[in-house]
Amino acid sequence: MTAVPGTSAFTSRTGxxxxxxxxGVLLRLALRRDRVMLPVWVLIVAGIVLxxxxxxxxxxxxxxxxxxxxxxxxxxxxxxxxxxxxxxxxIGALSAWRIGVYAAILAAVMSLIVVVRHxxxxxxxxxxxMISAAMVGxxxxxxxxxxxxxxxxxxxxxxxxxxMAGQGAAGALALGLGVAGTGMxxxxxxxxxxxxxxxxxxAKGLTSGVxxxxxxxxxxxxxxxxxxxxVLTWLSPLGWVENIRAYAGERWWVLLLIGAAVxxxxxxxxxxxxxxxxxxxxxxxRPGPAKGRIATAGGLAWRLQRGSVLGWTLGFLVSxxxxxxxxxxxxxxxxxxxxxxxxxxxxxxxxxxxxxxLATMVGMLGMIASLYVVASVLRLHGEExxxxxxxxxxxxxxxxxxxxxxxxxxFGGALLLMLVGGLGLALGYGKDxxxxxxxxLVQVAAIWALGGLAVLLVGAFPGAAVGAWAVAxxxxxxxxxxPALDLPQVAMDLSPFGHLPKLPGGGMVWAPVVVLLAVxxxxxxxxxxxxxxxxxxx
Numbered sequence: 439m440t441a442v443p444g445t446s447a448f449t450s451r452t453g454x455x456x457x458x459x460x461x462g463v464l465l466r467l468a469l470r471r472d473r474v475m476l477p478v479w480v481l482i483v484a485g486i487v488l489x490x491x492x493x494x495x496x497x498x499x500x501x502x503x504x505x506x507x508x509x510x511x512x513x514x515x516x517x518x519x520x521x522x523x524x525x526x527x528x529i530g531a532l533s534a535w536r537i538g539v540y541a542a543i544l545a546a547v548m549s550l551i552v553v554v555r556h557x558x559x560x561x562x563x564x565x566x567x568m569i570s571a572a573m574v575g576x577x578x579x580x581x582x583x584x585x586x587x588x589x590x591x592x593x594x595x596x597x598x599x600x601x602m603a604g605q606g607a608a609g610a611l612a613l614g615l616g617v618a619g620t621g622m623x624x625x626x627x628x629x630x631x632x633x634x635x636x637x638x639x640x641a642k643g644l645t646s647g648v649x650x651x652x653x654x655x656x657x658x659x660x661x662x663x664x665x666x667x668x669v670l671t672w673l674s675p676l677g678w679v680e681n682i683r684a685y686a687g688e689r690w691w692v693l694l695l696i697g698a699a700v701x702x703x704x705x706x707x708x709x710x711x712x713x714x715x716x717x718x719x720x721x722x723x724r725p726g727p728a729k730g731r732i733a734t735a736g737g738l739a740w741r742l743q744r745g746s747v748l749g750w751t752l753g754f755l756v757s758x759x760x761x762x763x764x765x766x767x768x769x770x771x772x773x774x775x776x777x778x779x780x781x782x783x784x785x786x787x788x789x790x791x792x793x794x795x796l797a798t799m800v801g802m803l804g805m806i807a808s809l810y811v812v813a814s815v816l817r818l819h820g821e822e823x824x825x826x827x828x829x830x831x832x833x834x835x836x837x838x839x840x841x842x843x844x845x846x847x848x849f850g851g852a853l854l855l856m857l858v859g860g861l862g863l864a865l866g867y868g869k870d871x872x873x874x875x876x877x878x879l880v881q882v883a884a885i886w887a888l889g890g891l892a893v894l895l896v897g898a899f900p901g902a903a904v905g906a907w908a909v910a911x912x913x914x915x916x917x918x919x920x921p922a923l924d925l926p927q928v929a930m931d932l933s934p935f936g937h938l939p940k941l942p943g944g945g946m947v948w949a950p951v952v953v954l955l956a957v958x959x960x961x962x963x964x965x966x967x968x969x970x971x972x973x974x975x976x
Contacts, residue, residue, distance in 0.1 A: 449584070460569075484543055489593070498532065499756075513524075520764065526687075528685055531609070538684065542617045543620075546621055548590060558638045562638050563823060584629060591622050598617060608688055609685030610684075610692070612690070616693065619679075626699075629704065638820075639820065647749065655674035656676040656677045658673065660677075666769045735840045735843040739817075751854060757862065759862040763861055765796050793944075800881060803855075803859040808888045814889060815893055838970065841966060845893065852885045853882055859878055863878075883951045884935045886965070893966070917936070935956065939953065
């Protein structure tokens with residue numbers, strides 16, 4: 439590996455605290471760069487937790503209703519797999535059951551993005567090499583990135599603990615620390631992966647893959663037991679979160695397990711960071727063939743994004759099968775609880791409870807697919823900021839042709855995801871393939887609208903491109919917790935998904951679908967026009 443001038447020589451003559459020189463300055467820089475993104479993430483993670491008690495009090499107003507809900511949820515293996523076992527019948531315990539694991543997943547995603555952004559992404563773009571030419575210690579960038587993640591997770595812990603204290607101080611503290619601890623666990627995991635790979639995108643993808651595998655392990659373990667004691671559950675960091683048992687006889691020692699994992703992974707990351715040069719990795723990219731096989735811009739886009747498309751596709755197929763398998767038991771899950779039925783019907787429509795449940799799951803798949811389309815469109819921005827687009831465009835490749843290859847993968851991939859997700863739902867449910875596939879295709883209009891917004895930002899306002907994540911996150915939050923909070927229709931209409939017909943089971947309404955498709959087309963056209971006129975980011 440080639441040493442970077444001004445870096446290895448400096449660090450080889452120093453040790454101890456000099457390895458961390460400049461950490462404070464880099465931390466302030468990271469927090470300044472993320473001054474919008476981090477607060478949005480923190481508010482979303484904490485907000486979905488703090489919104490739960492009110493909605494659950496509406497759904498289960500009496501102790502008897504909560505006890506019956508606990509019994510029915512624990513008796514349903516699909517519900518245990520989707521969420522976790524219920525360990526108590528208080529509002530606090532039900533809130534931890536309903537949202538604790540998912541809040542931990544969001545904290546993990548936030549943390550891995552922050553760490554990779556300020557480590558491997560800085561090296562990939564060449565900015566770290568310039569910074570390292572100054573008096574900056576070898577481990578200072580990694581330390582600053584982990585401290586930035588710590589600040590964000592500490593804010594989440596404080597908001598959750600403070601907001602949930604009314605349900606019980608001990609349970610609130612356990613829940614807040616569990617969510618934040620999971621965030622830091624995946625922050626240190628991302629720090630390790632960032633040392634192993636040369637690509638920020640690959641580092642994010644591998645860490646996200648570990649997060650997905652952790653959820654699958656937890657779900658498989660919880661499906662088989664009612665007390666979270668499965669070996670598979672304990673093999674998953676997300677299983678540790680549920681086994682803290684906030685508001686149900688807290689197991690504080692599980693937090694020590696999370697803390698030990700954070701310290702161990704952090705030590706590994708620091709050791710690896712001290713053994714490589716800036717820009718290098720322990721798993722270097724394999725050289726390509728002597729004779730290139732990529733002849734078009736579209737072929738290059740497919741080569742860059744095929745791994746992501748495959749991973750998302752498999753995930754949607756598995757999720758669809760799991761959700762479809764729960765549909766038959768939807769009526770049993772709801773029982774005679776009118777409030778719970780109202781929540782599901784607000785999400786899925788006024789048709790029969792099974793159709794409403796399926797419509798709810800279709801909507802969830804659609805909102806998750808919007809994250810894919812945003813990530814795929816932003817790959818254009820990543821190629822530009824990393825200066826990999828410039829040599830491509832220096833050849834006989836126009837900007838529209840270059841962008842078109844990535845947009846075909848983004849928008850076509852979103853369509854593929856919904857088709858595969860619908861197939862999985864139908865397979866899990868065992869019938870109604872046509873109606874379910876039709877319902878999934880309707881979601882594509884809203885997904886493409888968010889993708890079109892991302893294209894507009896990348897093309898015309900590249901400095902605000904990251905804002906596409908914030909918009910997608912807000913839409914996800916509205917669709918996820920809006921029906922439970924019974925938000926007014928004007929708030930629900932802020933999301934394009936709020937305008938779509940509730941299918942299957944409801945009546946088809948073409949007007950909003952056509953309008954959303956037209957809006958997405960106009961946004962893409964405006965974004966491409968902006969891309970043609972402006973200078974490339976250097």
